[in-house]
Amino acid sequence: MTDKNQENKRLFFGLDFSQENKAQIFNWLSHQVDDKRKPVLQSNLHLTLAFLPNVSPANELLLIEYAKSLTFSSFKLRFAETGYWPNTGIFFLKPCELVTPLNALATSIRNEGERLGIYQNPFDFHPHVTLKRNCKQQPEIKKAITPFEVEFKEFKLFHSTRVNSQLRYLPITSFKLRC
Ligand code: 2AM
Numbered sequence: 001m002t003d004k005n006q007e008n009k010r011l012f013f014g015l016d017f018s019q020e021n022k023a024q025i026f027n028w029l030s031h032q033v034d035d036k037r038k039p040v041l042q043s044n045l046h047l048t049l050a051f052l053p054n055v056s057p058a059n060e061l062l063l064i065e066y067a068k069s070l071t072f073s074s075f076k077l078r079f080a081e082t083g084y085w086p087n088t089g090i091f092f093l094k095p096c097e098l099v100t101p102l103n104a105l106a107t108s109i110r111n112e113g114e115r116l117g118i119y120q121n122p123f124d125f126h127p128h129v130t131l132k133r134n135c136k137q138q139p140e141i142k143k144a145i146t147p148f149e150v151e152f153k154e155f156k157l158f159h160s161t162r163v164n165s166q167l168r169y170l171p172i173t174s175f176k177l178r179c
Pocket of ligand 1: 011012047048051090121128129130160
């Protein structure tokens with residue numbers, strides 16, 4: 001029998017939203033955005049810091065130790081704008097500005113993933129919250145989202161996996177940011 005814990009995993013570090021923020025985003029998405037494509041699962045809403053595919057159990061432990069050792073400060077992000085990438089069809093929500101601690105946090109984890117030989121991301125860090133994928137054109141927005149601000153006091157390591165054939169992002173561990 002295969003031990004699931006011993007298999008390589010598709011992981012990523014990310015920022016999670018409260019249930020309240022997820023419901024707020026989803027409510028706006030369901031009522032004010034006109035597009036045939038289904039949105040991502042409400043519970044899956046997050047902002048990716050570093051994508052780490054095919055991680056061995058040994059490397060997972062090293063990543064957790066590394067994340068625990070980080071001492072970045074908490075930060076606030078304001079969300080009011082959306083965007084669309086035609087090449088991937090991703091429709092997303094994005095923070096209004098790239099704040100320094102967010103960039104520093106994402107850069108150090110991405111660098112560590114690279115140093116461990118897990119993944120070298122060919123793209124710069126573009127913070128975004130994916131709302132829909134595979135949109136053939138930019139979804140029509142009937143009414144802009146009511147701007148909101150979130151203070152992020154922690155980041156998480158997620159396991160991207162299928163549960164009952166549905167893609168789910170399951171938090172493995174949380175790491176505190178300095179208040
Ligand atoms: P996303 O950030 O655009 O939503 C788990 O798969 C997460 O990692 C998803 O949030 C996903 O996209 C992001 N992701 C998937 N493949 C990626 C890749 N090749 N490079 C960077 N991020 C990726």
